[in-house]
Each structure stands twice: as C-alpha cells, then as structure tokens.
Amino acid sequence: MRRFATERAKRLLFGSLLASRSPPSAFLCSSPPAAAAMDPAAGVVTVDTINPKVLKCEYAVRGEIVSHAQRLQQELQDKPGSHPFDEILYCNIGNPQSLGQQPVTFFREVLALCDHPSLLDKSETHALFSADAIARAWQILDVIPGRATGAYSHKLLIRQGIKGLRDAIAAGIADRDGFPANPDDIFLTDGASPAVHMMMQLLIRSEKDGILCPIPQYPLYSASIALHGGSLVPYYLDESTGWGLEISELKKQLEDARSKGITVRALVVINPGNPTGQVLAEENQREIVNFCKNEGLVLLADEVYQENIYVDDKKFNSFKKITRSMGYSDDEIPLVSFQSVSKGYYGECGKRGGYMEVTGFNAGVREQIYKVASVNLCSNISGQILASLVMNPPKVGDESYESFNAEKNGILSSLARRAKALEDAFNSLEGVSCNKAEGAMYLFPRLRLPQKAIAAAKAVNAAPDAFYARRLLDATGIVVVPGSGFGQVPGTWHVRCTILPQEDKIPAIISRLKAFHEAFMEEFRG
Amino acid sequence: MRRFATERAKRLLFGSLLASRSPPSAFLCSSPPAAAAMDPAAGVVTVDTINPKVLKCEYAVRGEIVSHAQRLQQELQDKPGSHPFDEILYCNIGNPQSLGQQPVTFFREVLALCDHPSLLDKSETHALFSADAIARAWQILDVIPGRATGAYSHKLLIRQGIKGLRDAIAAGIADRDGFPANPDDIFLTDGASPAVHMMMQLLIRSEKDGILCPIPQYPLYSASIALHGGSLVPYYLDESTGWGLEISELKKQLEDARSKGITVRALVVINPGNPTGQVLAEENQREIVNFCKNEGLVLLADEVYQENIYVDDKKFNSFKKITRSMGYSDDEIPLVSFQSVSKGYYGECGKRGGYMEVTGFNAGVREQIYKVASVNLCSNISGQILASLVMNPPKVGDESYESFNAEKNGILSSLARRAKALEDAFNSLEGVSCNKAEGAMYLFPRLRLPQKAIAAAKAVNAAPDAFYARRLLDATGIVVVPGSGFGQVPGTWHVRCTILPQEDKIPAIISRLKAFHEAFMEEFRG
Incomplete structure (x- = not known):
C-alpha cells in the first residue's frame, strides 16, 4: 500500500541496524555508484x-504519519464531521x-526593540515595554557593532556570533555550572541542528568512521550521520532501569x-533524553x-532540554560542569555541548537560535570548526x-522578574502535570508500560501488542508500532511517532508522545486514548 | 612568514585549478585516507x-586579510595614532x-510587530507604527498557524516554509516576471547559502561529479563543492567584454x-555578477x-543581486522569466533560482532570510530536496x-509607500553614485583597468603590477594581488579582497572592492587609494 511506503523504507533502513541485538551491526553506507562519465545523459537528475547519502537519510519525526x-x-x-474527531492533536x-x-x-519585548531600534527614541515606548526590556535592548544594541541587527556578525572576530552576546552566554553558563566559560568557545548557530551537522561534517571522513548513538535516539543524529556518509554505532538504553x-x-x-x-570518533549523549525523557545521574555522567x-x-x-526537569529528585548537570568538577582541565576532554532556544520553558523553535560550547580541541581543529561555521x-x-x-533571563530586582518567573514556572509546572497525567494514562493501559518523563518533552511507552495485531500489521507491510499509531490517528486524531523512527530493541514496540498539548486538552486526549486502546486490544485479542 | 600562510594555502588550492588556462583542469578532491581502524588512538581528533574535505575548503572573503x-x-x-589612518574601511x-x-x-516595523504581537492590541502602537505595517503584521500573523512566530513551520505541509508566506513570495515573483509562480516551488532558507549547500549535497555523489562555475566566482561555490566532495569545473568570464x-x-x-x-551536473550563473558586477543580456541568458x-x-x-542594477541600459531578467518566455514549460528545464534578503537595497544580512525557487525536477527528486530541507x-x-x-514591498496607496520609496531610491541611487565614483577612481590609476559595476555591490579592477612588485611578493611567498591588498591595508586602512580568492586568469591580478562604504567616506577612500597607488608604483617601478 502506497501509504505505508515511507514506513517500509524506514524499516528497511533500520533493518540492518536492528536486525540482531547481539552482536549489533553498525549502519554502513555503501559507496556511491561510479558515474557513467562519457554519456551526457548520465548527468540528468533523477532519484537514481x-x-x-541523501536517499539513505530518513527523518522520522516528520514522516508518513504526519x-x-x-x-x-x-x-x-x-x-467538517468527516472523521470521528474534530481536530488533529499533534503529539x-x-x-x-x-x-x-x-x-x-x-x-519578545527585547526582540521587538532590537528589530526596530528607533522605538527606543520614542516616549510612547515606555507605555508598551517594561523598563528592563528597554534597558536590555540598549545593552544588546551596544554590543552589536554599529547597532546593526541587520548585518552579518563578522567584524571584530565575531564570525562565530556577536562577541558581546557570546560574553553574555558564557556568563550564563558560568552561573549555571559554577565553573568559568570562555566566550571564544561559544559558536552561535541557527538552533542546535546546524551545530550537530557541523560536528558530523568535521568528524566523518568515510563510512569507516563511526559515531556512538543511543538507541532510541533523536533521528537528527541518524540523519546527519547518513548525510555525511558515516556509520551509526548504536548503544542501547536500558528500558528496565528507566532508560x-x-x-x-x-x-x-x-x-x-x-x-x-x-574508527569510533564520538559518543552522542542526549540528556535529558529524547525520546526517552530520562535525566542522567551525576555518577553515571x-x-x-x-x-x-x-x-x-x-x-x-x-x-x-536542560531547563526541562519535572521530578524533584533529579537535577540537570552539564557535562562541562561534570568534567570540571572531576578535575579535568579545558584541554583534556574534547566536549561539545549543544543548546537551543527551541526547548526549555521558552520553546522558541521558529527563532532558530542556539549555540555549541566547544572545549578540549587543539588550536588547529578549532580553526577548522571556525571555518565550517x-x-x-x-x-x-x-x-x-x-x-x-535565555541564558540570562531577568534577575531578582528587575521590573519583569516576577511576571517572567510566573510565566516560566507556570509553563514548567504545567508541563510536569501533563507529563505525569499522560504517564499514568499510558501505564493504565493493558500491555503498556511507560517510564517517567523525568525531563525533556516526551513519553516513550512500550506497547506489548497481541499477536493478531502484529500479524495484521505485517499483512499491510507496516511495523506493528506504525500500524498502532496509524490506527490511533484514524480513530482519535492523536498523532504520535512510531518507535521504529527512533530505533528500539528488535521485537519491542513503542510510540513517542509529546507532553505539549495545552493542559485543558489532556483529559480529552487521555479518554480518547483509553477508548481507542481498549477497542484495539479487543479487536486483536488472541 | 606566518601572516601569509593562508594566502599560500589558497594559492596551493587554486594552483591546480588555475595552473594552465588551456586546457583547464578541474579541481579534484583526493579520496579520504583509509582509517587505521584497529587503533583507538586513530580516532583522536587532530587536523590530520x-x-x-573540510581541510580543503577555503573561504576567501573572510580570510587572512580580514x-x-x-x-x-x-x-x-x-x-590611537599607531597607524597612518584612524579607522578601518571594510570594502x-x-x-x-x-x-x-x-x-x-x-x-523593521512589521518584524517588530510580528515578534511581539501583543503590541497589536494596544492603542499606543498606532502612534509608533504606520497603518500599513500594522495591517501587514495582521496579514502575516493570520497565515501563521496559531499566530505562532515561535513555532517550527511544519504543520500543514509547510516544512519548506510557512505556506502563506510562500504564497506572497510566489505572487511577488509572478509580478516581477509576468509568468506564474507556484508556492510549492518555493523553499524558504536562512539566506541563500544553505540553499546552495542543499543543492550541492543533492547533486554531488563523488569527485567525479562536476559543477560548472564562473571564474571569477563567489567563493561560496568553491567552498561548498569542496565540502561536498565534488569537482569545480571552471569557466572563465571574459574581462575584455565586460566579464x-x-x-x-x-x-x-x-x-x-x-x-x-x-559527469557535469549543473551550471552556476551569478547574475548580476559577484565579484564582477556584470548584468547578463537577455539574448545571452x-x-x-x-x-x-x-x-x-x-x-x-x-x-x-536582482534589485541591484545601476545602469540605465541594463535590466535584471530572472532565468525563470527567460525560460518561460522561450516557451519552455515548468517541467523542461531543471532550474533553481536563489534569492536572499541580505542584498538588494534592504541589505538585511543578519536576518538570514532567503528562498530558492525550484522548477523542472521530477516528483521523486523534489521529495528528496524536501527531505534535505x-x-x-x-x-x-x-x-x-x-x-x-522584500518580494512584496509597500504599493502605491499604502501609507508607507512614499517614505518607503524614498528610502529605497535613496539607497540605490547612492550605490550607483558610489559605484561610478570608485570605478572612475580605479580607472584613473596607472596600470589599473576596471569594468563597470552594472549591478551587484562590487568592483573587480585588474592590476598590472610592475615586475619588481611581483618579485617582492614572491619573496614573501604572497600572490601579487594579496601583496598589494596587504600593503594597501597597512598604508590606508582600506580592506579589499585579493582576486586570487575568487579565481582569475593565471597571470592576471585583481582585487574585489565593495561599493558599500557610506557616501561621505568615498572621497577620502579615493584620495587615500590614489596616494597609496602612486607611492606603490613609484616604489616598484622598473
């Protein structure tokens, strides 16, 4: 069936990766085919x-189900009325x-003022913006050469991002970690994804270079490794001990x-975990x-997801802080920390802001990172x-501090409540077990599906979790991502469900989910 | 000498490309070295x-001279006072x-309102923003699902950019060309550079795939081809006929x-030209x-540079318009047009906005482009x-129209005057000839340097044009880019000079340039 083509391609792709757990095989790209050079028609662009490497790259989060x-x-x-639900719930x-x-x-106040700085000269502005937003906008414009928010940030050795903003970020990191941070180690990027691509581009020479990645993993990593022609070397998170x-x-x-x-070159660790939501313990780090x-x-x-922690007994520790607290100096551990404005309590995905903090590389390699940037x-x-x-939010005493804090805590406590409600709901379902979302924005429940459901999935050439997700969508309008898009232990099936629908929608999601699941299990019971 | 190391690397790089004009050799990347896989130390990250491919990539505009x-x-x-000039003039x-x-x-009014939409609910806003900026902000927010300018633009098949914004851009293209444009052909990108990288990533399979590029060229192309492991196939623009x-x-x-x-896969054409400033005639297109x-x-x-035209007898014609006016349908010519908010009269480099309009590929290939995006x-x-x-500026009758038009024409007519003044100045120098900047933002004068100067450059391991540019900088604070960064016919020497310093600085630049050049020629006269 046409509609399962992408899922099928995905299973083929992950097939070689996940066919056997022991010994697990690395995901190797084949060599590019030799071009038929003498024939001009050989240059015509077709999928063949x-x-x-582009063909091999898959990206599940925005795949067929979406x-x-x-x-x-x-x-x-x-x-309207053509389906048994009135809206799609994007989880x-x-x-x-x-x-x-x-x-x-x-x-947003600060961004608007920096976008249109002539507002700062007008008296009406004080009626519309908080005093500390105005002060912050002035501070920021003062560190941008010529106050030119419309200029490339290249002058004065600031190609890696505006120096004054990197200073602010380094100060925020130092506050967070209790160890100094160097603004020259910060590379500002359009979200975290380009930073990950840059590092993969730097590290991968051929399919003989491997990157250790968690399974399950956020598919940016498998996609980026495939695009750059390397090998994904999987390591499995242990679901039975909370991932x-x-x-x-x-x-x-x-x-x-x-x-x-x-040749294994790097280890990817996602903390808090995506799609798995666990927060690493300090000793483990x-x-x-x-x-x-x-x-x-x-x-x-x-x-x-460093700001997204929902349980009292866990705390985010950056790997930078861990290495420094172990006594390692800046030179000893090649470490890249990725941060983004898309997550946290701010969730500013559309703004494409982020940075990587790069430590532990020699000067020659840093120069090459600088060049790629x-x-x-x-x-x-x-x-x-x-x-x-986001690395320097309002502080006690600032005019915005209280309202800012109320917004921040309102979002984070609501996310914690949503995580718990959805976790409990999944755990109440027959054959479903769900680890806690200690952090991040996701639950990754395991589905133990009846044999008849597995057979029905097979009959339409679908992975069982893709089959389940598709049936869930058709029945309820709820969109979740099949676990096969993230990788999972062969023979186990999961879905990833975000905790992001607004809180007033959660009860309806839960009741629809329960009703669907009961009917599904009933239909396929052995 | 350390300070010329980058220039030397550049010459080595371009050496194989430019060693002989006839027959010119394509720039081939060698294969990556085999990794010594069994030895863990082989994975340690050093420049070696x-x-x-990263090592091979060079990017001249922001190189050693900068x-x-x-x-x-x-x-x-x-x-202060440590040099014979009081400021650096970045050309x-x-x-x-x-x-x-x-x-x-x-x-900027519209951007600020979209950044902080709650301004739209407040009466003070009307004192600070023009009525059509407010109306436009409403229009834009209405086409963004949930008015969420902080969301990824993925829902509703808009991963390639927000659908309503692509509609507006397609309408702008249709107005410009007199031929329809399809919003589904528009991919919104962070400036033009990522779009170029995406196409190179798609087209290049190995060093046996070639891309025809103009020489001189904007080094984004040579850098991107090198990064993606392909071969740059040079074609030379003819300086004697105005490039x-x-x-x-x-x-x-x-x-x-x-x-x-x-296997040659694509032809890059830069129109108006960078660094050469020519505007192609319709018949040539x-x-x-x-x-x-x-x-x-x-x-x-x-x-x-489609908005940057400075001479009355030339006009920008998009290749899309040309192909359609020749009677070719949307399917017949695989064509990608790159546009950016960084250039034109707006010059919004820091905003990283742009798009590519992609026509003439089959559905399978389009799907792959969509995936890479x-x-x-x-x-x-x-x-x-x-x-x-920028593709839909204020129109006659809009409140902002007159002030907008005054700003736009002020910038463009000033750029035209600056281009002419600098062109005349270069042409007045002994041994220098400079084609017109018909468009874009650059002049690319040819320098005929005395043999003694060439020998002096050689003595410090510098290309003669890099030597000249360095001496110019040290004497005057004027920064130009040596032609060797863009490629040039072997044995000819150029520099690229932007026309962007503000108009009141141009007389001082010209007089400093003339004084420097006279002294330089005097020093090295045979």
Missing part, C-alpha cells in the same frame, strides 16, 4: 543519480508554540564496531566522561539575541 | 584526522548595514571535463538556457517574514 495527519486535517476543514513534535504555548513576554545508560553496553558496542574496522577520556572519543552532549556565514541575529536572553 | 584588518582595528583602539564584504546603511523602516559569458567557453570546459571522466537544455545540466541561478528543520521565521516583505 542524486547523492545516495503527512497523513495533515491530509486528515485538510479533510476536516473541507468537510508528534517538540514544538510548544504551535500547540498554543505563549512566548515569554520579556524575550539507563550502561558503560558495559558502551564498551561492548565500541569493541564490536572496532572489530569491524570502524562521570563514568561517561572517563569512558570518553579512556577511549579517545569526542563527547557530543545534546543538552537542549564561516562557510554558512553567521546565524540569524534575532536567534543570537534570544540565545543570550 | 578530520574530514579532509583577520589582519581586525588586528589593526584593535591596535587603533588600544593605541571586503557585502554587508551594508555594518557600514552604516539604515534598515528600511517598513520592514562576458561566452557559450563557446562553456562548451569547451564541459567537453574538457567530460574527457577527464567528470537564452543561449545559456539552451546550453543547459542541450547538455542536460541543472541551471543554478544566483539571483541575489527538513533535516535542518525550518528556516528562521523572522527571515521567512522578511523574504515575503
């Missing part, structure tokens, strides 16, 4: 003649503001990859750092400004 | 173990607002590349289209909004 949801949404609009993507989350006022990250598993997979001739140190690996730390010119200045703001 | 200028600027700041980069050009008021683009030269280079086993059609090449049309999530929403604004 484009870069095969396209189908969009078709249903159009049908609902064209013909597939970490995009808070598309689901009604309001932007944080202080951040624990075991050093023994890292070692086993590293050795297995090496035995296959793969120390072990990870030592593992990277001993094995000569770059530690790529995806820390974009320069080829894309600078990142957008509004995103740069916003990155400096 | 990173992706060699770093030196930044050092001088710091010295001037720390120790190296097309970054208008960094040199004092003011942003266009209407565009003419000869079809016979295209044919010769194409055949030469094919005889070497290169038709020939280029037919050449691509006959040879099965994708036409990559860099049209980011999705891997980077969406482009920043402020940049998307700005791209829709």
Whole structure:
C-alpha cells in the first residue's frame, strides 16, 4: 500500500541496524555508484543519480504519519464531521508554540526593540515595554557593532556570533555550572541542528568512521550521520532501569564496531533524553566522561532540554560542569555541548537560535570548526539575541522578574502535570508500560501488542508500532511517532508522545486514548 | 612568514585549478585516507584526522586579510595614532548595514510587530507604527498557524516554509516576471547559502561529479563543492567584454571535463555578477538556457543581486522569466533560482532570510530536496517574514509607500553614485583597468603590477594581488579582497572592492587609494 511506503523504507533502513541485538551491526553506507562519465545523459537528475547519502537519510519525526495527519486535517476543514474527531492533536513534535504555548513576554519585548531600534527614541515606548526590556535592548544594541541587527556578525572576530552576546552566554553558563566559560568557545548557530551537522561534517571522513548513538535516539543524529556518509554505532538504553545508560553496553558496542574496522570518533549523549525523557545521574555522567577520556572519543552532549526537569529528585548537570568538577582541565576532554532556544520553558523553535560550547580541541581543529561555521556565514541575529536572553533571563530586582518567573514556572509546572497525567494514562493501559518523563518533552511507552495485531500489521507491510499509531490517528486524531523512527530493541514496540498539548486538552486526549486502546486490544485479542 | 600562510594555502588550492588556462583542469578532491581502524588512538581528533574535505575548503572573503584588518582595528583602539589612518574601511564584504546603511523602516516595523504581537492590541502602537505595517503584521500573523512566530513551520505541509508566506513570495515573483509562480516551488532558507549547500549535497555523489562555475566566482561555490566532495569545473568570464559569458567557453570546459571522466551536473550563473558586477543580456541568458537544455545540466541561478542594477541600459531578467518566455514549460528545464534578503537595497544580512525557487525536477527528486530541507528543520521565521516583505514591498496607496520609496531610491541611487565614483577612481590609476559595476555591490579592477612588485611578493611567498591588498591595508586602512580568492586568469591580478562604504567616506577612500597607488608604483617601478 502506497501509504505505508515511507514506513517500509524506514524499516528497511533500520533493518540492518536492528536486525540482531547481539552482536549489533553498525549502519554502513555503501559507496556511491561510479558515474557513467562519457554519456551526457548520465548527468540528468533523477532519484537514481542524486547523492545516495541523501536517499539513505530518513527523518522520522516528520514522516508518513504526519503527512497523513495533515491530509486528515485538510479533510476536516473541507468537510467538517468527516472523521470521528474534530481536530488533529499533534503529539508528534517538540514544538510548544504551535500547540498554543505563549512566548515569554520579556524575550519578545527585547526582540521587538532590537528589530526596530528607533522605538527606543520614542516616549510612547515606555507605555508598551517594561523598563528592563528597554534597558536590555540598549545593552544588546551596544554590543552589536554599529547597532546593526541587520548585518552579518563578522567584524571584530565575531564570525562565530556577536562577541558581546557570546560574553553574555558564557556568563550564563558560568552561573549555571559554577565553573568559568570562555566566550571564544561559544559558536552561535541557527538552533542546535546546524551545530550537530557541523560536528558530523568535521568528524566523518568515510563510512569507516563511526559515531556512538543511543538507541532510541533523536533521528537528527541518524540523519546527519547518513548525510555525511558515516556509520551509526548504536548503544542501547536500558528500558528496565528507566532508560539507563550502561558503560558495559558502551564498551561492548565500541569493541564490536572496532572489530569491524570502524574508527569510533564520538559518543552522542542526549540528556535529558529524547525520546526517552530520562535525566542522567551525576555518577553515571562521570563514568561517561572517563569512558570518553579512556577511549579517545569526542563527547557530543545534546543538552537542549536542560531547563526541562519535572521530578524533584533529579537535577540537570552539564557535562562541562561534570568534567570540571572531576578535575579535568579545558584541554583534556574534547566536549561539545549543544543548546537551543527551541526547548526549555521558552520553546522558541521558529527563532532558530542556539549555540555549541566547544572545549578540549587543539588550536588547529578549532580553526577548522571556525571555518565550517564561516562557510554558512553567521546565524540569524534575532536567534543570537534570544540565545543570550535565555541564558540570562531577568534577575531578582528587575521590573519583569516576577511576571517572567510566573510565566516560566507556570509553563514548567504545567508541563510536569501533563507529563505525569499522560504517564499514568499510558501505564493504565493493558500491555503498556511507560517510564517517567523525568525531563525533556516526551513519553516513550512500550506497547506489548497481541499477536493478531502484529500479524495484521505485517499483512499491510507496516511495523506493528506504525500500524498502532496509524490506527490511533484514524480513530482519535492523536498523532504520535512510531518507535521504529527512533530505533528500539528488535521485537519491542513503542510510540513517542509529546507532553505539549495545552493542559485543558489532556483529559480529552487521555479518554480518547483509553477508548481507542481498549477497542484495539479487543479487536486483536488472541 | 606566518601572516601569509593562508594566502599560500589558497594559492596551493587554486594552483591546480588555475595552473594552465588551456586546457583547464578541474579541481579534484583526493579520496579520504583509509582509517587505521584497529587503533583507538586513530580516532583522536587532530587536523590530520578530520574530514579532509573540510581541510580543503577555503573561504576567501573572510580570510587572512580580514583577520589582519581586525588586528589593526584593535591596535587603533588600544593605541590611537599607531597607524597612518584612524579607522578601518571594510570594502571586503557585502554587508551594508555594518557600514552604516539604515534598515528600511517598513520592514523593521512589521518584524517588530510580528515578534511581539501583543503590541497589536494596544492603542499606543498606532502612534509608533504606520497603518500599513500594522495591517501587514495582521496579514502575516493570520497565515501563521496559531499566530505562532515561535513555532517550527511544519504543520500543514509547510516544512519548506510557512505556506502563506510562500504564497506572497510566489505572487511577488509572478509580478516581477509576468509568468506564474507556484508556492510549492518555493523553499524558504536562512539566506541563500544553505540553499546552495542543499543543492550541492543533492547533486554531488563523488569527485567525479562536476559543477560548472564562473571564474571569477563567489567563493561560496568553491567552498561548498569542496565540502561536498565534488569537482569545480571552471569557466572563465571574459574581462575584455565586460566579464562576458561566452557559450563557446562553456562548451569547451564541459567537453574538457567530460574527457577527464567528470559527469557535469549543473551550471552556476551569478547574475548580476559577484565579484564582477556584470548584468547578463537577455539574448545571452537564452543561449545559456539552451546550453543547459542541450547538455542536460541543472541551471543554478544566483539571483541575489536582482534589485541591484545601476545602469540605465541594463535590466535584471530572472532565468525563470527567460525560460518561460522561450516557451519552455515548468517541467523542461531543471532550474533553481536563489534569492536572499541580505542584498538588494534592504541589505538585511543578519536576518538570514532567503528562498530558492525550484522548477523542472521530477516528483521523486523534489521529495528528496524536501527531505534535505527538513533535516535542518525550518528556516528562521523572522527571515521567512522578511523574504515575503522584500518580494512584496509597500504599493502605491499604502501609507508607507512614499517614505518607503524614498528610502529605497535613496539607497540605490547612492550605490550607483558610489559605484561610478570608485570605478572612475580605479580607472584613473596607472596600470589599473576596471569594468563597470552594472549591478551587484562590487568592483573587480585588474592590476598590472610592475615586475619588481611581483618579485617582492614572491619573496614573501604572497600572490601579487594579496601583496598589494596587504600593503594597501597597512598604508590606508582600506580592506579589499585579493582576486586570487575568487579565481582569475593565471597571470592576471585583481582585487574585489565593495561599493558599500557610506557616501561621505568615498572621497577620502579615493584620495587615500590614489596616494597609496602612486607611492606603490613609484616604489616598484622598473
């Protein structure tokens, strides 16, 4: 069936990766086919003649299930009442503001003033903006050469982002960690994704270079590794210990990859986890750092959910803080920390702001990172400004502090309540078990599906979790992402569900989900 | 000497490309070295173990001469009077607002309102913003799902950019060309650079795939081709006919590349030219289209300077308009047109807005382009909004129309005067000839340097034009980019000089330039 074509392609792709858990095989790209050089027609662009690395790259979060949801949404609009629900509930993507989350006022005030600085000269502005937003806009404009928010940020050695904004971010990092941060280590980027691509581009020379990635993983990593022609070396998170990250598993997979001739270059750790929501314990982080140190690996730390913690007994610790608290100096551990304005309580996905903090590389390599960053010119200045703001929000005594704090805490406590409600709902379902979302924005429940459901999925060439997600969507309008898009232990099935629908919608989501699940289990019961 | 190291690397790089004009050799990347897989230390990141494609990539506009200028600027700041000039005059980069050009008021009003939409509910706002900016902001917010300027633009099949903004851009293109444009052909991007990278990533499979590029060229192209591991196939613009683009030269280079086993996939045309400033004649564009059609090449049309035309007898024609006026349908010519908010009269480099209009590819290939665009999530929403604004500026009858038009014409007529004044100045110098800047933002004068100067350059391991540019900077504070960064016919020497310093600085630049040049020629006269 046409509608399952993408899912099928995905299973084929992940098939080689996940066919056997022991020994797990690395995901190898084949060599590009030799071009038939003498024939001009060989150059004509078809799917068969484009870069095969592009063909191999898959990106599940915005895959077939989402396209189908969009078709249903159009049908609902064209013909109200044509489906057993009146709206599509997007639980597939970490995009808070598309689901009604309001932007944080202080951040938007500052952005508007920086966009149109002549407002700052007018008296009416004081009636419309808070005093500290006005002061902050002045501060920011003062660190932008010529106050030119419409200029590339290149002059004065600021190609990696405006120096004054990097100073502010470094100060924010130092406040967070209790260890100094160097503004020259900060590279401002359009969200975290381009930063990840840059590092993959730098590290991957051929399919013999491997990157250790968690399974399940956020598919940016598999997509970026495929695009740059490297090998994804999987390590499995342990669902039975709340998605624990075991050093023994890292070692086993590293050795297995090496035995296959793969040079493993880096370890990706996502903390808090995506799609898994776990928050790493400090002791575990120390072990990870030592593992990277001993094995000569770059530690790529995806820390974009650092503000999203929902349980009292866990705390976010940056890997930078962990390495420094272990006594390692700036030179000893090659470490890249990714941060983004898209997540946290701010959720400013559309602004495309973010940074990477790069430490532990020698001067020659840093120069090459700088070059790769320069080829894309600078990142957008509004995103740069916003990155400096989220790392330096209003402080006690600022006019906006109380209202800012109320907005922030309102969002975070609501997210915690939504996470708990959805977790409980999933755990109440027959055959479903769901670890806590300690952090991030997702739940990743495991589905134990009846054999008949698995057979029915097979009959339409779908993975069982894709089959379940499709049936859920058709029955309820709820969009979740099949676990096969993130990778999972073969023979287990999951879905990823965000905790982002607005709180007043959660009860309806839960009741629809329960009713659907009961009917589904009833239909396929053995 | 350390300070010329980058220039030397550049010459080595371009050496193989430009060593002989006839037959010209394509620039081939060597294969990545095999990794020593069994040895963990082989994975440690050094310059010798990173992706060699990254090492090969060079980007001249922001190269060694700029770093030196930044050092001088710091010295001037720390120790005023330490150099024979009191400021650095950056004529190296097309970054208008960094040199004092003011942003266009209407565009910034709309951006500020979209950034902070709650302003729209307040009465004071009418005292601060024009009525049509307020109306436009409402229009834009109405086409953004949930009015969420902080959301990824993914829902409703809008991963390639917000649908309503693409509609506006398509309408702007149709107005410009007199032929319809399809919003589904528009991919919104963070400036034009990521769009160019995406197309290179799609087209290049290995070093056996070639891209025909003008020489001189904007080094984004050589950098992107190197990063993606392809071969740059050069074609030379004819300086003696005002940087003419000869079809016979295209044919010769194409055949030469094919005889070497290169599959040529695309032709890059920059119109108006960068660094060369010429505007193509309509008849010439038709020939280029037919050449691509006959040879099965994708036409990559860099049209980011479409608003920058300074002579009465030339007019910008998009390649889309040319192909349609020749009777070709949307399916017949694979054509990608790049546009950016960074250039034009708006010069909004820091906003990172732009788009590519993609026509003539089959559905399968389009899907792959869509995928590559999705891997980077969406482009920043402020940049998307700005791209829709520059393609649909205020119209007759709008409140802002007159003031907008005055700002626009003020900038463009000033740029035309600056171009003419600098062109005349270069042509007045001994041994220098300079073609007209018919468009774009640059002059690319040819320097005929005395043999003694060439010998002096050689003695310090510098290209003669880099030597000249360095001496110019040290004597006057004027920063220009050596022609060797763009490529040039071997044995000829040029510099690229922007026309962007504010008009009141132009007389001083000219007098400093003349005095320097006379002294230089005097020093090295044979």
